[in-house]
Amino acid sequence: MNVLSIQNINKQYKNHKAVDNMSFDVPKGSIFGLLGPNGAGKTSLIRIITRITGADSGNILLNGININQAEIREVGYMPEERGLYKKMKVYEHLLYLAQLKGLSKKESKSVINHWFEKFDIGHWHSKKIEELSKGMQQKIQFIATVMHKPSLIILDEPFTGLDPLNTNLIKEEIYRMNREGASIIFSTHRMEQVEEICKDIVLINAGSKVLEGKVADIKQQFKSHTFSIDCNAANIPKVCSSFKIVSSSEDNAIIQIEEGITPNQILAELMENNVQIAGFEERLPSLNDIFINIVES
Amino acid sequence: MNKIWLILSREFVTRVRKPSFILATLLTPIGIGLIALLAGYFASKGAASAKSIIVKDESGIFKSNPPENSSHTYVFSNDSIETLKESYKEENDILVFIEPISDLTKKRHQALFYSEEKLSISTIGSIEKSIAESVKNYKIEQSNIDKTVYESFNTKFSLENGVSLEDDPKASGKLSVIIGTILGALMGFLMYMVIFIYGGMVMRSVMEEKINRIVELMISSVKPFQLMMGKILGVGAVGLLQLGIWIVLVPVILFTVQMVTGAGMGIENSSQLQEITSQMNSPEVADQLENFKIAEIIKEFRSQNWVLIIPVFILFFFGGFFIYASLFAAIGSAIGDDMGESQQLMLPIMIPVILAFIMMQGVIQNPNGGMAVFGSLFPLFSPIIMPARLAFDPPLWQVGLSLVILIASCIFFAWFAGRIYRIGILLYGKKVNLRELGKWLFYKP
Incomplete structure (x- = not known):
């Protein structure tokens, strides 16, 4: 079951194609990374999903229902360009946004109080938004995004501008909501965060999908058969049929093995040469490497 | 519709609560009141400030028939104009010198004034008007015309609606x-x-x-x-x-x-x-x-x-x-x-x-x-x-x-x-x- 199904979406702006025949699915209950360099079309696509703009052609299904018929409160969206009404008080602002999402006044109040307690920010109740720091405002924005318990939460660069403490706080909330059944789309170009948080990703570039799948599978797919060996590297034979040394130091060597050779064969060969092995690990490419690799090519 | 209402209320409430709104709403009528007060004050004071004027009237007309309701005070002097030119500043603002009027049938006449400060149009105008009024009355007297007869020459006519409001409420x-x-x-x-x-x-x-x-x-x-x-x-x-x-x-x-x-x-x-x-x-x-x-x-x-x-x-x-x-x-x-x-x-x-x-x-x-x-x-x-x-x-x-x-x-x-x-x-x-x-x-x- 997919929470979101993107089918052949096209979006043409005046001079360029922002989204080019895009299709992918977001599995229900996943934390899904929507990746791409600046200007790849991430925000354009998200704006179509959130119905801020319309696609030229194609379909989007939310929980199996066409997005245009779906309940707007099923989606929570935190835009990258963040803004709140500066002169409004925190509590009033959240109340307003909750009601716009379709919550009753009573529901909204209880939800807001819940979040005030959770983040321990009850004393911000009557502060104006402009009195809060940027990071604090971002917390408010996060609450506004998720307080109506949407089944799909879309976060566009949610951690920019947050200190490590608050980053963790928000991250924990993302995990918690995910455990409680919400699906999360996480749009970013910060690869280390994706690697940490997301199980599935799609990578888009210049409006087109270039890569899709589980993070683990993608890493396998792009692995360069490189291994890191902690050992007395001097004993490794300089010339060998099954592998070549990429780099080496006194107690570590990076080697790349030929296609079809198993790690066991390497280990056997090394042991024959009296190499004392303290550690042996396959080096998988980071998403960052894959990202740069793909985007540059 | 519900959402429009929510947005409407927010726009309304945040604006109405702003101190600037409250100030503007209250200060505007107060400002108008103040202007009214000032306008009333200046209107009662008269547009032109009152001057004290010394007149050397050689024609004798103005002197014999001085203005009654003027904001200025007129004093008449018999001293020679040369002395007056020297001394009028001591007690008066303006010196007016009227020469004898030889030809009463003329419409336009002239007098001279001397003043240290620059006179406003309205001050000059009000003095001119007073002298002219006095000379006009003298002319009427000299012509043996009754003053009320003369006034009746100045004719006005008023046009009223023939249908009265009682007959037709829509008649304006x-x-x-x-x-x-x-x-x-x-x-x-x-x-x-x-x-x-x-x-x-x-x-x-x-x-x-x-x-x-x-x-x-x-x-x-x-x-x-x-x-x-x-x-x-x-x-x-x-x-x-x-x-x-x-x-x-x-x-x-x-x-x-x-x-x-x-x-x-x-x-x-x-x-x-x-x-x-x-x-x-x-x-x-x-x-x-x-x-x-x-x-x-x-x-x-x-x-x-x-x-x-x-x-x-x-x-x-x-x-x-x-x-x-x-x-x-x-x-x-x-x-x-x-x-x-x-x-x-x-x-x-x-x-x-x-x-x-x-x-x-x-x-x-x-x-x-x-x-x-x-x-x-x-x-x-x-x-x-x-x-x-x-x-x-x-x-x-x-x-x-x-x-x-x-x-x-x-x-x-x-x-x-x-x-x-x-x-x-x-x-x-x-x-x-x-x-x-x-x-x-x-x-x-």
């Missing part, structure tokens, strides 16, 4: 025309102000939302059209409230000023009303007013068809505000933080407003002419022109048709502005011109 006396003119000009002017003040408020507010980048968050919850509509209606409600408060407070304060000072600008006699109307650029009306008593004026004011005027004015207030606010919202969405750019795009909106305002001055002179009928039907003019005509009992079908066209135009302009707005608010860093805006009408969002 001359006074009702005059009141209608004043009322019409007032309402037209009010509309003109409303469009600029509150229309501009809508525009700034749209720009702010765009610059603040809150708009993306908002329209993931509501449709752009709902956001625009809520804002326009919310600001409109603020405007209505503010005007309502002013309409109550201004008369109350003016009345209080009048009570306290016993003078003020509370229109206590027709001559003051006359002054006001002459400032409003219709001297004919001012002339006419001279002949009426304040009691009649108040009676005429009361007899106006307020049951029609007030609701229709409110409808036109809202319609006119709505049309122009929509346009202002569209412009606000298209520009970012560049005020200079906004000036250029605002011009096409301001032209019809200013045109209508200029037209209004002609319309109140001829409230049922062709221009008036056209102006009160064309939707960009009608919010200013039609209220200006209301006090002249325009044909009801015209009021009705004008309202129908106005409402249809409101729908059209809401659509029109909505099309531009939905594109504009999400567009950053692009310079737009009118052609570009035209294209947006047919964009897919």
Whole structure:
């Protein structure tokens, strides 16, 4: 079951194609990374999903229902360009946004109080938004995004501008909501965060999908058969049929093995040469490497 | 609909609670009261400051028949003009020297004045008038004409409605025309102000939302059209409230000023009303007013068809505000933080407003002419022109048709502005011109 199904979406702006025949699915209950360099079309696509703009052609299904018929409160969206009404008080602002999402006044109040307690920010109740720091405002924005318990939460660069403490706080909330059944789309170009948080990703570039799948599978797919060996590297034979040394130091060597050779064969060969092995690990490419690799090519 | 209501309430509540709103709403009537107080003060003091004038009158005419009600004090001296020229400054401000008048049949005569300070036109004028009056009376006396006979030469004629109000309640006396003119000009002017003040408020507010980048968050919850509509209606409600408060407070304060000072600008006699109307650029009306008593004026004011005027004015207030606010919202969405750019795009909106305002001055002179009928039907003019005509009992079908066209135009302009707005608010860093805006009408969002 997919929470979101993107089918052949096209979006043409005046001079360029922002989204080019895009299709992918977001599995229900996943934390899904929507990746791409600046200007790849991430925000354009998200704006179509959130119905801020319309696609030229194609379909989007939310929980199996066409997005245009779906309940707007099923989606929570935190835009990258963040803004709140500066002169409004925190509590009033959240109340307003909750009601716009379709919550009753009573529901909204209880939800807001819940979040005030959770983040321990009850004393911000009557502060104006402009009195809060940027990071604090971002917390408010996060609450506004998720307080109506949407089944799909879309976060566009949610951690920019947050200190490590608050980053963790928000991250924990993302995990918690995910455990409680919400699906999360996480749009970013910060690869280390994706690697940490997301199980599935799609990578888009210049409006087109270039890569899709589980993070683990993608890493396998792009692995360069490189291994890191902690050992007395001097004993490794300089010339060998099954592998070549990429780099080496006194107690570590990076080697790349030929296609079809198993790690066991390497280990056997090394042991024959009296190499004392303290550690042996396959080096998988980071998403960052894959990202740069793909985007540059 | 519920969402529009939510947005409307927020716009309304945040604006009304602002200290600047409360200040403006209270200070404006107080300011008007203060101006009235000052105006009353200066009016009672007289426009020209009083001077003490020493006169050397060799003709003897002025001396024998000095002015009675002058703000200046006149002293006559028999000293030679040469001595007076030296010494008048000691006790007097001005020295006037009148030579003997040889030919009384001439219309124009001349005298000389000496003064250390520069005299204002009004001071010179008032002295001239006093001397001329005195010489005129002397001439009448010398010609052996009775003064009352002479006065009767100065002829005036007044044209009254042959059908009296008792016979036909719709018959309008001359006074009702005059009141209608004043009322019409007032309402037209009010509309003109409303469009600029509150229309501009809508525009700034749209720009702010765009610059603040809150708009993306908002329209993931509501449709752009709902956001625009809520804002326009919310600001409109603020405007209505503010005007309502002013309409109550201004008369109350003016009345209080009048009570306290016993003078003020509370229109206590027709001559003051006359002054006001002459400032409003219709001297004919001012002339006419001279002949009426304040009691009649108040009676005429009361007899106006307020049951029609007030609701229709409110409808036109809202319609006119709505049309122009929509346009202002569209412009606000298209520009970012560049005020200079906004000036250029605002011009096409301001032209019809200013045109209508200029037209209004002609319309109140001829409230049922062709221009008036056209102006009160064309939707960009009608919010200013039609209220200006209301006090002249325009044909009801015209009021009705004008309202129908106005409402249809409101729908059209809401659509029109909505099309531009939905594109504009999400567009950053692009310079737009009118052609570009035209294209947006047919964009897919």
